[in-house]
Amino acid sequence: MSSLLVLAIVVAIGLVAFFVGRQRASAQDNGSVKPHSRAHYHGWWAFLLAVLPALLLLAVWTIGSSVYLDRHIHAALPERTADTKVASEALDVSLVKSLAKGLRKLDATTLAALPATFAELQPLLAAKGVALATDTQDYMIPIAVEANAVQNRLGLFGAIITFALSIGGAFYALRQIAPRARARNNVERLMLWGLLAASTIAILTTVGIVLSMLFQTITFFESVSPMSFFFGTVWDPRFSAAGSGGSQGQFGLIPLLAGTLYIAAVALVVAVPVGLMSAVYMSEYASRSVRSVVKPALELLAGIPTIVYGIFAVVTLGPFLRDLSAALTGGSPFIQGQSIFTAGLVMGVMLIPVVSSLSDDIITAVPRAMRDGSLGLGATRSETIKRVILPAALPGIVGAILLTASRAIGETMIVVLAAGVAANLTINPFEAMTTITVKIVNQLTGDLEFNSPQTLVAFALGLTLFALTLVMNIVALYIVRKYREQYE
Amino acid sequence: MTDIPMDTMVRAAAHPRRDIGLKARYAAERRFRIYGVLAISVGLAFLAIMLITIVTKGYTAFWQTTVSLPISFDEKVIDPSNKRATDPNVLIKANYPKLAENALIAKLGINPDDKPAIKQLKAFLSEGARVQLRDIVAADPSVIGTTRNVNVLAAANLDSAFKGQIDLSVEEARRKVSDQQIAWMNKLKADGVMAEHFNTGLFSYGASSRPETSGMGVAIIGSFYMMVIVLLLALPIGVAASIYLEEFAKKNRFTDLIEVNINNLAAVPSIVFGLLGLAVFINFLGMPRSAAFVGGLVLTLMTLPTIIIATRAALAAVPPSIRAAALGLGASKMQMVFQHILPLAAPGILTGTIIGLARALGETAPLLLIGMVAFVADYPKTPFDPATALPVQIYMWANEAERAFVERMSGAIIILLVFLMAMNITAIVLRRRFERRW
Numbered sequence: 001m002s003s004l005l006v007l008a009i010v011v012a013i014g015l016v017a018f019f020v021g022r023q024r025a026s027a028q029d030n031g032s033v034k035p036h037s038r039a040h041y042h043g044w045w046a047f048l049l050a051v052l053p054a055l056l057l058l059a060v061w062t063i064g065s066s067v068y069l070d071r072h073i074h075a076a077l078p079e080r081t082a083d084t085k086v087a088s089e090a091l092d093v094s095l096v097k098s099l100a101k102g103l104r105k106l107d108a109t110t111l112a113a114l115p116a117t118f119a120e121l122q123p124l125l126a127a128k129g130v131a132l133a134t135d136t137q138d139y140m141i142p143i144a145v146e147a148n149a150v151q152n153r154l155g156l157f158g159a160i161i162t163f164a165l166s167i168g169g170a171f172y173a174l175r176q177i178a179p180r181a182r183a184r185n186n187v188e189r190l191m192l193w194g195l196l197a198a199s200t201i202a203i204l205t206t207v208g209i210v211l212s213m214l215f216q217t218i219t220f221f222e223s224v225s226p227m228s229f230f231f232g233t234v235w236d237p238r239f240s241a242a243g244s245g246g247s248q249g250q251f252g253l254i255p256l257l258a259g260t261l262y263i264a265a266v267a268l269v270v271a272v273p274v275g276l277m278s279a280v281y282m283s284e285y286a287s288r289s290v291r292s293v294v295k296p297a298l299e300l301l302a303g304i305p306t307i308v309y310g311i312f313a314v315v316t317l318g319p320f321l322r323d324l325s326a327a328l329t330g331g332s333p334f335i336q337g338q339s340i341f342t343a344g345l346v347m348g349v350m351l352i353p354v355v356s357s358l359s360d361d362i363i364t365a366v367p368r369a370m371r372d373g374s375l376g377l378g379a380t381r382s383e384t385i386k387r388v389i390l391p392a393a394l395p396g397i398v399g400a401i402l403l404t405a406s407r408a409i410g411e412t413m414i415v416v417l418a419a420g421v422a423a424n425l426t427i428n429p430f431e432a433m434t435t436i437t438v439k440i441v442n443q444l445t446g447d448l449e450f451n452s453p454q455t456l457v458a459f460a461l462g463l464t465l466f467a468l469t470l471v472m473n474i475v476a477l478y479i480v481r482k483y484r485e486q487y488e
Numbered sequence: 489m490t491d492i493p494m495d496t497m498v499r500a501a502a503h504p505r506r507d508i509g510l511k512a513r514y515a516a517e518r519r520f521r522i523y524g525v526l527a528i529s530v531g532l533a534f535l536a537i538m539l540i541t542i543v544t545k546g547y548t549a550f551w552q553t554t555v556s557l558p559i560s561f562d563e564k565v566i567d568p569s570n571k572r573a574t575d576p577n578v579l580i581k582a583n584y585p586k587l588a589e590n591a592l593i594a595k596l597g598i599n600p601d602d603k604p605a606i607k608q609l610k611a612f613l614s615e616g617a618r619v620q621l622r623d624i625v626a627a628d629p630s631v632i633g634t635t636r637n638v639n640v641l642a643a644a645n646l647d648s649a650f651k652g653q654i655d656l657s658v659e660e661a662r663r664k665v666s667d668q669q670i671a672w673m674n675k676l677k678a679d680g681v682m683a684e685h686f687n688t689g690l691f692s693y694g695a696s697s698r699p700e701t702s703g704m705g706v707a708i709i710g711s712f713y714m715m716v717i718v719l720l721l722a723l724p725i726g727v728a729a730s731i732y733l734e735e736f737a738k739k740n741r742f743t744d745l746i747e748v749n750i751n752n753l754a755a756v757p758s759i760v761f762g763l764l765g766l767a768v769f770i771n772f773l774g775m776p777r778s779a780a781f782v783g784g785l786v787l788t789l790m791t792l793p794t795i796i797i798a799t800r801a802a803l804a805a806v807p808p809s810i811r812a813a814a815l816g817l818g819a820s821k822m823q824m825v826f827q828h829i830l831p832l833a834a835p836g837i838l839t840g841t842i843i844g845l846a847r848a849l850g851e852t853a854p855l856l857l858i859g860m861v862a863f864v865a866d867y868p869k870t871p872f873d874p875a876t877a878l879p880v881q882i883y884m885w886a887n888e889a890e891r892a893f894v895e896r897m898s899g900a901i902i903i904l905l906v907f908l909m910a911m912n913i914t915a916i917v918l919r920r921r922f923e924r925r926w
Contacts, residue, residue, distance in 0.1 A: 316538075
């Protein structure tokens with residue numbers, strides 16, 4: 001009996017319990033005693049008691065029975081000898097499981113007269129549309145048949161006790177129905193636990209991010225020393241073919257980190273002046289009609305996906321800059337097609353609305369009194385902004401810049417398309433450098449052998465990136481909190 | 489006391505004005521204003537340039553060149569030994585390109601023995617013509633022996649030439665289309681046989697190695713599955729978590745930590761979520777790679793902090809008087825939250841959800857890492873089948889060099905931007921309509 005069917009039946013039992021419970025509760029309300037909870041709470045309590053314990057049991061049972069089945073198949077397999085044709089133990093088990101799954105599609109008469117060799121069995125299975133690996137061995141056939149039988153028995157048993165628990169829970173709840181029974185409190189307590197569980201998912205996500213990357217990074221540091229990773233200046237992973245044990249390659253972080261920081265710096269040089277001046281102009285000078293047009297337009301800029309920016313960089317801006325530089329020098333271009341300048345410029349454009357909206361909030365938070373006082377003493381508006389408002393908003397603006405920088409560092413698609421993949425160290429902004437995020441994508445797309453250093457380095461890089469952006473966010477928060485002027 | 493004349497008094501009373509550099513300061517003020525206008529113009533100019541270049545490059549993708557040929561479904565070509573009644577493979581493996589070639593030879597009046605001309609002819613029509621004709625015969629085998637008009641797809645190079653995208657002044661050896669093919673194209677165009685039609689295939693085809701038969705069908709369905717999964721998972725969990733944190737949790741160091749944690753998660757680079765998905769969902773839990781389900785889970789984790797923050801803001805905006813009134817009339821805390829606060833905070837929650845979904849729709853980096861960069865030619869029937877997503881499809885097409893792929897990539901970007909704009913406008917309209925100022 002499939003788990004889905006059991007699930008559906010349990011929910012149906014729960015629904016029946018709900019309606020019966022509600023009916024019974026409202027029937028008992030004859031006006032003599034004030035009922036503690038409204039009728040539908042009794043119904044919900046019956047539903048929850050019928051469904052939740054049964055579902056929990058079903059989940060545990062399914063996991064447990066699949067583990068038991070694996071152990072069973074393991075034990076039934078013959079001893080591995082030198083001339084065992086199958087490559088590994090795990091492969092043995094998975095071949096048996098696929099064979100068992102295929103055998104389920106055969107009808108009863110074929111199963112009764114099952115051939116003993118795989119060669120005869122294969123065409124029968126192929127006729128039903130089941131394709132199996134050719135190194136399925138003959139001894140696997142009786143094991144698979146028995147595995148199916150065990151699975152059926154386990155499934156049936158599990159379904160029976162799930163139904164028993166579900167009906168038992170329903171009856172227990174229905175028996176408790178009385179005018180002064182505290183059904184609402186019970187239901188609300190369960191709801192509270194549900195809300196608590198939902199909020200732990202948010203924490204679990206962070207824990208999951210850190211732990212998952214940490215384990216892989218530790219494995220990585222077993223084959224590559226942390227010193228050579230963090231302080232190495234050459235990045236040359238040298239993909240080796242699977243299982244060939246070829247030369248390891250060098251994994252130095254410095255070129256990637258330098259590229260990341262350089263491109264982020266160029267992006268900030270573009271984004272911060274433009275974004276800050278836009279925010280200042282819109283909050284101080286712009287009329288309502290101008291603001292109502294420009295603000296949505298800048299939000300539009302923020303809503304464009306980064307892949308579109310990346311494509312704009314590689315299809316339009318890169319060739320344009322290259323041809324422009326060729327025209328300027330009258331020959332060979334000094335700006336490459338993929339360069340730090342291109343990527344930084346496009347990333348800066350992407351970050352303009354981020355800086356603008358963050359600064360806008362901060363500038364409008366400065367109280368009017370300071371503005372009016374300065375204007376009253378005879379300063380022009382630009383002098384007020386330069387000497388009174390911006391200094392007052394400075395901690396917030398520094399925090400905004402740090403948050404923008406952390407976004408620039410974590411950006412992937414623009415640099416994948418517009419910056420190069422060659423990890424070199426250079427000062428010239430018109431050459432190509434690569435970043436941490438580009439290398440994470442490069443190492444993980446393509447053929448993967450999961451425990452090779454080439455793949456694990458991506459997790460080490462990811463952990464570095466996560467730590468870097470985390471530190472920047474925390475520092476931004478700290479600066480804003482510590483230096484913020486308290487105005488009221 | 490003598491009368492001091494008026495003008496002396498006035499002149500004595502008026503001090504000479506101190507030079508406070510007003511002229512320079514006003515000039516500085518004007519310059520500052522100009523800088524502000526410049527800054528805004530720079531931002532808007534980039535926006536305009538980006539949109540214009542993408543639209544001009546991409547709008548031609550919505551039209552596809554076809555050649556309308558009378559194809560005679562000749563039995564001698566399709567089933568020479570007349571075995572189709574017993575062997576279904578005959579109809580599948582028949583030489584359909586020959587039918588199309590024959591029709592084109594007849595139309596252009598070419599000598600069938602002219603080998604070089606036939607070679608150029610074969611490159612004229614798309615390789616997808618085989619599938620087109622095969623599907624017609626498979627749907628209705630009685631068409632064998634008859635002649636029918638079919639709109640056969642032109643090859644991608646001819647499509648680009650027809651749309652005027654190929655520079656014909658370059659010498660023939662360095663071009664993708666020969667002079668002979670151009671001459672044929674002009675003749676067919678003059679006859680009205682070769683024309684452009686609306687490219688429904690852009691929306692319905694899956695991945696293909698030929699640009700004229702590739703489309704976003706798989707990507708659109710994959711993105712749709714992922715959006716549904718994100719909506720079904722992130723919205724309830726996010727709202728439940730916010731309600732707990734905002735209404736029920738005690739204000740202590742632990743909940744402070746949770747709040748800092750959630751704000752941090754909202755600022756974590758999206759590629760880190762991809763790494764999490766790879767390590768936990770694919771490696772540890774063994775879920776299938778390239779499945780829309782895993783993509784949906786990763787995007788849910790990414791959207792969750794956004795929804796939590798938006799919901800908390802919406803819940804906090806409901807005035808305390810409503811909470812006090814509900815409690816005062818005898819409601820329990822749970823009833824107050826679910827029956828009074830939540831309906832009033834619903835517009836804010838909805839807006840935050842739509843904005844979060846729009847962000848998730850445009851995300852590429854995490855999906856690249858969990859394997860959605862896959863060549864998927866058939867529609868995924870369930871969220872567990874291999875699929876791809878709209879931004880990932882754009883990325884894959886960006887890596888192809890053919891001009892027709894560049895055109896399709898821009899067309900796909902236009903469609904993505906239209907979807908995103910629709911979602912953002914819906915969010916803004918909803919916010920304006922249902923916003924209440926307390």
